Amino acid sequence: VPAQKIALVDTVGAGDTFMANFLVKLDDFGVLGINPREKLRSLNSENLVQALNYATAAAAIVCERAGCQPPTRQEVELRLKG
Secondary structure (H helix, E strand, O other), X not given: OOOOOOOOOOOOOHHHHHXXXXXXXXXXXXXXXXXXXXXXXXXXXXXXXXXXXXXXXXXXHHHOOOOOOOOOHHHHHHHHHO
């Protein structure tokens, strides 16, 4: 997925925020927990793109702030809406 255009302030925490929010979306899809390999195989490309876009938006928000200040779910969802 493409990166979002941002006004870069600080990259501290961007990778951790990306990964954490990618896992948040995977959990939303119910593919984590016991026997995740089988569940992960059930993901379709649309789900994967949604999870990647969500994680990218969260990381973009972190990069627009000084220090590592991860966004709330509401902030990420607002960013994705436009």
